[in-house]
Amino acid sequence: MSTAFEHVVLEALDPVAQARWWAEALGWRIWYQDDDEVDIDAPDGALRLVFVPVPRLTPPGRLHLDLASRDAGHQREQVSRLLAAGAQRADVGQGDVPWEVLADPEGMVFCVLEPRPAYADAGAVAAVVLHAVDPEALAGFWAAATGWERADTELVALRSPSGGPFLEFYPAASRSFGQDHRLHLDVRPAPGCPQADEVQRLRALGAVPLDVGQGDVPWEVLADPEGNAFCVLSTPRNGS
Numbered sequence: 001m002s003t004a005f006e007h008v009v010l011e012a013l014d015p016v017a018q019a020r021w022w023a024e025a026l027g028w029r030i031w032y033q034d035d036d037e038v039d040i041d042a043p044d045g046a047l048r049l050v051f052v053p054v055p056r057l058t059p060p061g062r063l064h065l066d067l068a069s070r071d072a073g074h075q076r077e078q079v080s081r082l083l084a085a086g087a088q089r090a091d092v093g094q095g096d097v098p099w100e101v102l103a104d105p106e107g108m109v110f111c112v113l114e115p116r117p118a119y120a121d122a123g124a125v126a127a128v129v130l131h132a133v134d135p136e137a138l139a140g141f142w143a144a145a146t147g148w149e150r151a152d153t154e155l156v157a158l159r160s161p162s163g164g165p166f167l168e169f170y171p172a173a174s175r176s177f178g179q180d181h182r183l184h185l186d187v188r189p190a191p192g193c194p195q196a197d198e199v200q201r202l203r204a205l206g207a208v209p210l211d212v213g214q215g216d217v218p219w220e221v222l223a224d225p226e227g228n229a230f231c232v233l234s235t236p237r238n239g240s
Helices: 015-026 072-084 135-146 195-204
Strands: 003-012 029-033 038-041 048-053 063-067 100-103 109-112 125-132 149-152 156-159 166-171 183-189 220-223 229-232
Touching (some): 003 135, 015 029, 015 038, 015 048, 063 183, 072 109, 195 229
Parallel strands (some): 003 048, 183 229
Antiparallel strands (some): 029 038, 156 166, 220 229
């Protein structure tokens, strides 16, 4: 394994406002801010959300966040609190399900789950969920890309050996749903592994180069075997 999961990137018209909204929603802190991004961190450092500016938003896509709840009362309280803070209920064809589907102030869809034992120690974000035509195959790719290991939930799932949220793969009928890059994952080469070598390794596993208009940037944009964008960040400063 030559890479490690780094963070989830969320495009926003107003990254500062979005980061503040999500920090309040999750009970997290703003960790870093400049003109290009605003980062918020879980208290235990298990997950970071990075908000970056874009001139326009694409529709919600194949990646979303699931929020955990301790019990039925906590789920209701969270939904009420988030609606009062500016979230709205969203219909994505979910039908009669025990979780609540909401959208944040910029329309990004997320779920507030009913209590599930598997997520008891995951933190405020239970899972990062990616829709997949072949969940098993895509989980295999992302295990290689993130260094996360197979885990037990109701879905095909991965988790960091150190705990925290799960990366889950939700079965989808086709790859055509939400082929956008509004949310994406970033990975970073491990110390001692040049970025170019890691890009080559991931391409051998099925990733392909992707042009999303990024121009001349220090990271490499790839698409996983089902077309989901992700970035391979530059090698750490203590790397080679």
